[in-house]
Amino acid sequence: MGAAVFAALCLLTLDLSSGWRLLLPRLAWAGFTGLIAFLIGYTGRISRWRAVFFIILAWAFMLNFKASSLGIRGSAFTSSEIQEVPYCHIALASSILNPLYSQYLAVKSGHWRQWGPLSLGMLWLVVTLALGQAWCSWACVYGGLDEGFSRVLRKPALRRFRLPGNLRDLPAGILLACIFLSLSAMLPVFCLWACPLKLSTAFLDPIDAVRKVQLSIFVFLAAATLVVGPLLTKKRLFCGLICPFGAWQSFWGSLNPLRVSIWSGRCTQCGLCLKACPTFAISEAGLKEHRVEVSCNRCGECMQACPSGAVVYTFAGMPRHDVGMLFIFCALVVGGAVGGLFVPELLARLAQAAGGLVR
DSSP states (O other), X not given: OHHHHHHHHHHHXXXXXXXXXXXXXXXXXXXXXHHHHHHHHHXXXXXXXXXXXXXXXXXXXXXXXXXXXXXXXXXXXXXXXXXXXXXXXXXXXXXXXXXXXXXXXXXXXXXXXXXHHHHHHHHHHHHGGGSGGGHHHHTOTTTHHHHHHHTSSSSOSSTTOOOOGGGTTHHHXXXXXXXXXXXXXXXXXXXXXXXXXXHHHOOOOOOSHHHHHHHHHHHHHXXXXXXXXXXXXXXXXXXXXXXXXXXXXXXXXXXXXXXXXXXXXXXXXXXXXXXXXXXXXXXXXXXXXXXXXXXXXXXXXXXXHOTTOOEEEEETTEEOHHHHHHHHHHHHHHHHHHHTTTHHHHHHHHHHHHHHHHO
């Protein structure tokens, strides 16, 4: 499977239009992704090697984005130009009516230069649904942040932490609220007022009272949901309780026949899968009914924790080993293709910087 992933990544990411400078970095990234596939297949430890891939993917994006910002626009601490983050998948999903309305106006205008990029953006958002909720643990360029902090400690400091059942639907509420608030203001409300990831990609210069309030909110949410919360609970609090894109994926991804299911014939009700799930997709009531919530992002933690092999990948409710392998192949190809957009560039930057230090 590793060789197949490597070959697929070569076809998807080896673009020579940028010259030979990125050829070796692209081959290195494709080789790394293929190695992850091999290690998953050889060891059977899906979650462990997925996490390595996922965390590297997220931090590589952060480093490359910051390097690009500093290189193009100057100091992030002094420049008033670096104030907003890219219009990412989280902002797009949480203000989906805005681009739909803009798309309508652009098409109505008849100017293809306006509606072309919008159409590509909408197409990209639809492509994310190919993985369903699995996008949030295999390909999201932000998700590896709280994943990384949740793995710092071997055991959670708050061992008796339990999520109140009514909070599991909080991301859906945030998504709906942001969609309608964004439409009323014609602005990406979540991006401007509630996204702690802004601190990871750009610095906001507190030049007025509004910016100071925004910065304070970002700092608090980042500390609580990306760092401190995951450290203490070993749960991915931002992805599981805050991110509206997770709710978006859960809604559309529910149409995907590939699921993680609990095999009732093997389940002993030990509860280890409940403790292991980092995004609260398994509840006590659900475990009794051998049911996994639609918010499950196929990370594999529950499978690794289950001593009886009762948690498995299924297709339309049918457990099949080859379905799991097919899913892992698709997830790594998609995640690897996403990483191919920025990881080779980062490797080239690091190589150039290292060469400069040697000289």
